Amino acid sequence: MARGKPRLRVGVVGATGIVGRELLDSLQRRKFPVGELLAFSSGRARQTVRFNSRALPAPGVDERALASCDLVFFVSADEVSERLAPGLARRGIWCVDDSSAFRQDPEVPLVIPEVNASALARDKKLIAGPNCTMTGLAVAGWPLHRRVGVRAVRLASYQAVSGAGKAALGEFFSQTRLLVTKLDSSGKAPLLAAAKAQALPRAIAFNVIPQVGGFDEKGESSEERKVAAELRKIWSAPALAVSVTAVRVPVVRGHSLAAWLTMARPTSPVEAGPLLRAAPGLTVSKEGDYPTPLTCKGPGPVYAGRLRQGAAADELCVWIVSDNLQKGAALNSVQIAEELLKRRWLAA
Amino acid sequence: MARGKPRLRVGVVGATGIVGRELLDSLQRRKFPVGELLAFSSGRARQTVRFNSRALPAPGVDERALASCDLVFFVSADEVSERLAPGLARRGIWCVDDSSAFRQDPEVPLVIPEVNASALARDKKLIAGPNCTMTGLAVAGWPLHRRVGVRAVRLASYQAVSGAGKAALGEFFSQTRLLVTKLDSSGKAPLLAAAKAQALPRAIAFNVIPQVGGFDEKGESSEERKVAAELRKIWSAPALAVSVTAVRVPVVRGHSLAAWLTMARPTSPVEAGPLLRAAPGLTVSKEGDYPTPLTCKGPGPVYAGRLRQGAAADELCVWIVSDNLQKGAALNSVQIAEELLKRRWLAA
Numbered sequence: 001m002a003r004g005k006p007r008l009r010v011g012v013v014g015a016t017g018i019v020g021r022e023l024l025d026s027l028q029r030r031k032f033p034v035g036e037l038l039a040f041s042s043g044r045a046r047q048t049v050r051f052n053s054r055a056l057p058a059p060g061v062d063e064r065a066l067a068s069c070d071l072v073f074f075v076s077a078d079e080v081s082e083r084l085a086p087g088l089a090r091r092g093i094w095c096v097d098d099s100s101a102f103r104q105d106p107e108v109p110l111v112i113p114e115v116n117a118s119a120l121a122r123d124k125k126l127i128a129g130p131n132c133t134m135t136g137l138a139v140a141g142w143p144l145h146r147r148v149g150v151r152a153v154r155l156a157s158y159q160a161v162s163g164a165g166k167a168a169l170g171e172f173f174s175q176t177r178l179l180v181t182k183l184d185s186s187g188k189a190p191l192l193a194a195a196k197a198q199a200l201p202r203a204i205a206f207n208v209i210p211q212v213g214g215f216d217e218k219g220e221s222s223e224e225r226k227v228a229a230e231l232r233k234i235w236s237a238p239a240l241a242v243s244v245t246a247v248r249v250p251v252v253r254g255h256s257l258a259a260w261l262t263m264a265r266p267t268s269p270v271e272a273g274p275l276l277r278a279a280p281g282l283t284v285s286k287e288g289d290y291p292t293p294l295t296c297k298g299p300g301p302v303y304a305g306r307l308r309q310g311a312a313a314d315e316l317c318v319w320i321v322s323d324n325l326q327k328g329a330a331l332n333s334v335q336i337a338e339e340l341l342k343r344r345w346l347a348a
Numbered sequence: 349m350a351r352g353k354p355r356l357r358v359g360v361v362g363a364t365g366i367v368g369r370e371l372l373d374s375l376q377r378r379k380f381p382v383g384e385l386l387a388f389s390s391g392r393a394r395q396t397v398r399f400n401s402r403a404l405p406a407p408g409v410d411e412r413a414l415a416s417c418d419l420v421f422f423v424s425a426d427e428v429s430e431r432l433a434p435g436l437a438r439r440g441i442w443c444v445d446d447s448s449a450f451r452q453d454p455e456v457p458l459v460i461p462e463v464n465a466s467a468l469a470r471d472k473k474l475i476a477g478p479n480c481t482m483t484g485l486a487v488a489g490w491p492l493h494r495r496v497g498v499r500a501v502r503l504a505s506y507q508a509v510s511g512a513g514k515a516a517l518g519e520f521f522s523q524t525r526l527l528v529t530k531l532d533s534s535g536k537a538p539l540l541a542a543a544k545a546q547a548l549p550r551a552i553a554f555n556v557i558p559q560v561g562g563f564d565e566k567g568e569s570s571e572e573r574k575v576a577a578e579l580r581k582i583w584s585a586p587a588l589a590v591s592v593t594a595v596r597v598p599v600v601r602g603h604s605l606a607a608w609l610t611m612a613r614p615t616s617p618v619e620a621g622p623l624l625r626a627a628p629g630l631t632v633s634k635e636g637d638y639p640t641p642l643t644c645k646g647p648g649p650v651y652a653g654r655l656r657q658g659a660a661a662d663e664l665c666v667w668i669v670s671d672n673l674q675k676g677a678a679l680n681s682v683q684i685a686e687e688l689l690k691r692r693w694l695a696a
Contacts, residue, residue: 156504156606219656243659245606258504258593308567311591
């Protein structure tokens with residue numbers, strides 16, 4: 001930690017969840033100037049978390065303790081954020097919310113710092129981070145939208161199970177362990193297909209599931225709606241046409257996207273390549289190479305490859321990978337807080 | 349087997365491969381009128397296969413024996429088909445080729461019986477079956493193309509490892525066994541990422557790989573080119589715009605597709621639904637339900653669900669699953685041969 005930096009009282013609500021642990025890890029790795037860390041579990045079970053090599057208690061939420069913080073990260077359920085964040089923000093406490101509760105609230109900035117840090121405002125103490133699925137596209141497509149203009153987006157996702165939380169991950173692991181002894185080319189997996197999926201709508205081991213969240217009357221899943229609405233808000237592009245097929249795949253960590261971008265005018269990969277390579281937060285693979293969830297090279301935190309012409313001269317295709325737990329959640333929240341520090345809006 | 353049906357001398361080249369075994373299974377299950385089955389391994393190792401509860405030898409290819417057949421199925425490598433099929437066809441022997449060797453040959457019908465059985469001709473003895481990835485779309489999209497017209501297709505695939513053959517499947521299984529004991533939410537899997545992939549370009553267990561085949565100078569993979577070219581040929585739609593992102597996923601069997609179809613005019617899911625439900629060879633899920641590789645309900649052999657509006661009024665989205673080893677390969681070949689029987693072009 002740099003000397004002389006303010007040392008803040010930082011609350012983390014949901015510290016014992018998958019994203020919570022990643023958040024503590026990010027704060028530590030990035031040397032965020034934490035003076036005191038108050039960790040809270042969003043559940044009732046008494047747990048501990050590790051931060052800077054120390055075990056900290058993570059009791060249930062204590063509203064009085066939260067009110068003593070300079071900054072509170074919410075990495076828990078929508079309901080928890082809804083109940084606590086607006087009150088704290090009114091009292092002048094910066095709240096960085098990773099839930100989807102306030103993302104579409106016009107009074108709440110929805111921020112990916114590489115894209116729209118300009119949406120932050122000194123008097124808007126409650127700030128939302130985006131859905132983990134659209135983050136990669138929002139970062140990778142941003143230079144194209146800013147410099148040329150994107151009219152329409154079609155997106156197929158390959159989403160890791162960790163994005164669905166601990167219970168889904170446990171289900172995935174136990175299904176995999178059950179099936180791994182029975183693997184053969186028939187691939188029929190009757191046991192697994194019959195196994196009752198609980199946290200996810202179908203068995204996920206050795207399968208793909210084109211459902212992330214519930215369906216609306218138009219047949220779109222809540223994840224697909226979130227991606228569309230949040231991309232429009234973050235890019236300030238209310239007229240952007242967005243069509244998404246959100247699919248869960250048997251990957252532990254790392255969301256991938258196959259994206260088609262319809263540009264405002266014919267745009268070649270030769271023109272688009274340098275724009276992408278100059279984009280903050282984006283690492284573009286060399287020609288012939290590409291990122292995968294297990295093999296991302298370079299600083300990131302978003303990775304792109306396979307930039308090529310799409311179905312017409314005004315369409316580009318690109319493959320995008322980003323860490324759903326970090327850039328899609330924990331890291332983005334910490335980057336937002338760093339932006340507040342940089343502007344000196346947040347000080348101990 | 350129905351009495352009085354012709355009993356044919358049937359050759360199978362590549363009988364010991366994954367698709368070969370599926371083909372024998374299909375012939376048996378569908379009671380194809382096999383009088384004598386001559387099975388050949390395309391490799392050199394002496395192996396046996398099972399057909400109608402009997403073990404049959406599957407030696408290396410014997411050209412003289414093949415020349416005595418009424419019908420030969422090729423479910424082996426391109427080179428093997430190239431070397432043997434044209435000569436046999438010239439001698440009047442029906443050759444149904446599952447390789448990609450002749451699919452783009454204008455003299456060779458490329459046939460999915462539900463779509464273009466009309467492309468078969470009495471004097472065209474060499475017939476090609478299509479790439480396993482595009483089969484699902486060719487069947488599911490056909491009624492839309494025939495009745496309304498499809499102008500453009502965007503396709504993201506979720507392709508099973510069995511489509512890459514036995515070695516890839518073995519690699520997938522051993523990687524999964526290695527990793528299954530180390531599963532945790534970090535998902536970093538350094539061991540696996542470092543493991544040298546041989547049959548596939550990256551480790552596939554707990555990963556997705558946006559490369560199927562080699563890349564050309566435009567950055568398209570051979571699989572992506574095949575899908576586009578074969579769809580145009582099978583639909584007789586030379587002007588169809590097709591853009592594909594072909595991705596391998598850690599699924600044993602069953603290729604899935606997220607498809608966007610740009611229609612010749614505005615087309616609602618309400619109009620398109622009945623067209624799909626009437627399509628031969630296609631089972632459409634009830635609203636709110638969908639097929640997955642492990643959970644396809646109904647006769648098939650192609651399954652569709654999640655039919656909905658796309659990015660504009662003239663665009664439809666649909667999710668498609670089909671068995672890459674059966675409808676994508678073995679079953680389609682047997683269906684072609686059944687069509688020849690039906691027309692009495694093939695008789696003992």
